Amino acid sequence: MKIYTAPMAGITDYSFRKILEKFEPDFLFTEMVNANLLNREDDTTINELLKCDDKEKTGTQIFGGDRNELISGILKLKNFGFRKININMGCPQPKIIKNGAGSALLKNYELVEQVLSEIQNIGADISIKIRAGYKDFKNPEIFLDLANKYSLDFICIHGRTQKQMYSGTADWEIVKKLSNIPRKTEFFGNGDLFEPLEIKKKIQNSNLDGIILSRGIIGNPWLILQAREFLKTGKIKRIQTFDETKSLVLEHLKNIVKNKGEMKAVLxxxxxxxxxxxxFWDKNLDRNSEIATIENYYDENLKTKIDKIILEKGILEKIRNIEML
Incomplete structure (x- = not known):
């Protein structure tokens, strides 16, 4: 079972990916890249969003609603050295779909096929990430057919509709149903993957090649190792400790300082x-179960301490207060 980390705008930047790398996902993705800005050679897009040390282990995702912009952008990403390029057909945000991008592409089958046909021999591994539905569109099977037709690297389905945004629950019955259709491409599932036990329950009876972790790894990269361990052995040995968490947060903060400067890092x-x-402040967690993911540490005042650190404007004071937790 492969474990990838998802492209997330404002989250999976270079600084956080350096943290994620320590937990050994099978593959990572940069933040989402706007096809229009990429084609205009926007400095932030090229120098910040696409900053990458190892393009063999890190891919990128592009979004756009214009056929020519998508094709040109994908070719640029290939020329930048990315070997895995994902087309975003799942983002539910209104500012994205109003331009025909993200999950709005689900109703534009012909455009997607034109793009895939044009780029099928460029020498990069192309994939698509979709949602279960968009307005009147409720036929994700057709994109599995498209993935088979063009021998895509993989297809990933998030079991929510665009209308759901990130509310409600992801429908893993749809994921299971699609994963069991005969195919010639790898199939990944995504959505509501937050804890190892629930991940195992969700993927039961599915024919998956892997999962893509997204919101579940924000502040919890341990999920990568714990999910892999639990899926293989039914046990978790690598638990998250409080001291390790402090150390990782400081490393993450210093990564941002190094790459974006102190002013941006503080925010x-x-x-x-x-x-x-x-x-560590959630008193409802079972810290003593056989599949505990964190050490038996609890501080009822921790949330108040963290909120004060969030308000801190100085980098040295911020570091010092984290160290003193």
């Missing part, structure tokens, strides 16, 4: 602080 680390530490 950008904030989105990760609660996710990194929240398990």
């Amino acid at each position: 950008e680390i904030n989105k990760f602080l609660r996710p990194y530490f929240q398990k």
Whole structure:
């Protein structure tokens, strides 16, 4: 069972991917890349979003609603050295779909096929990531047929419709149904993969080649190792400790400082602080079960401490307060 990490705007930047690499996913993706900005050679897109040390282990995802922009952008990504390029057909955000991109591509089968036909021999591994539905479109099977027709690297389905955004629950029955259709391409599932036990339950009776972890790894890269371990052995040996969490947060913060400077780092680390530490103030977690994912540590005042660190504007004070937790 392969474990990939998803492309997430504002999350899977170079600094966080350096953290994720330590937990050995089978493959990583950069942030989503806007085809229009890429074709205009936007500095931020090329120098920040696409910053990458190892393009053999890191791919990228492109989004757009224009046929020519998508084709040109994919060719640029290939020329930049990326060997795995994913076409985003799942993003539910209104600002994305209003331009015909993301999950809006689900209703534009002909455009998608034109793009795949044009790029099928460029020498890169092309894949698509879709949602289960978009408005009146409720036929994801046709994109599995398309993936087979053009021998795509893989197809990934997120078991929500565009309308659901990230609310409700992902429908893993749809994922299971599609995964068991005969195919010539790899099939990945995605959606609501937050804990090793629930991951195992969701993928039971599916014919998956892998899963793609997304929101579940924000502040919890341990999920990569724990999910792999639990799927193989039914046990978890590598638990998350409080001291290890502090150390990783400091490393993540220093990565951002190095790559984006102190001013951005002070702000950008904030989105990760609660996710990194929240398990240690959640009194409802079972820390003593056979499949515990964290050490038996609990601090009821930790949330208040983290909120104060989030408000801290100085980089040295921020580092010092994290060290003192």
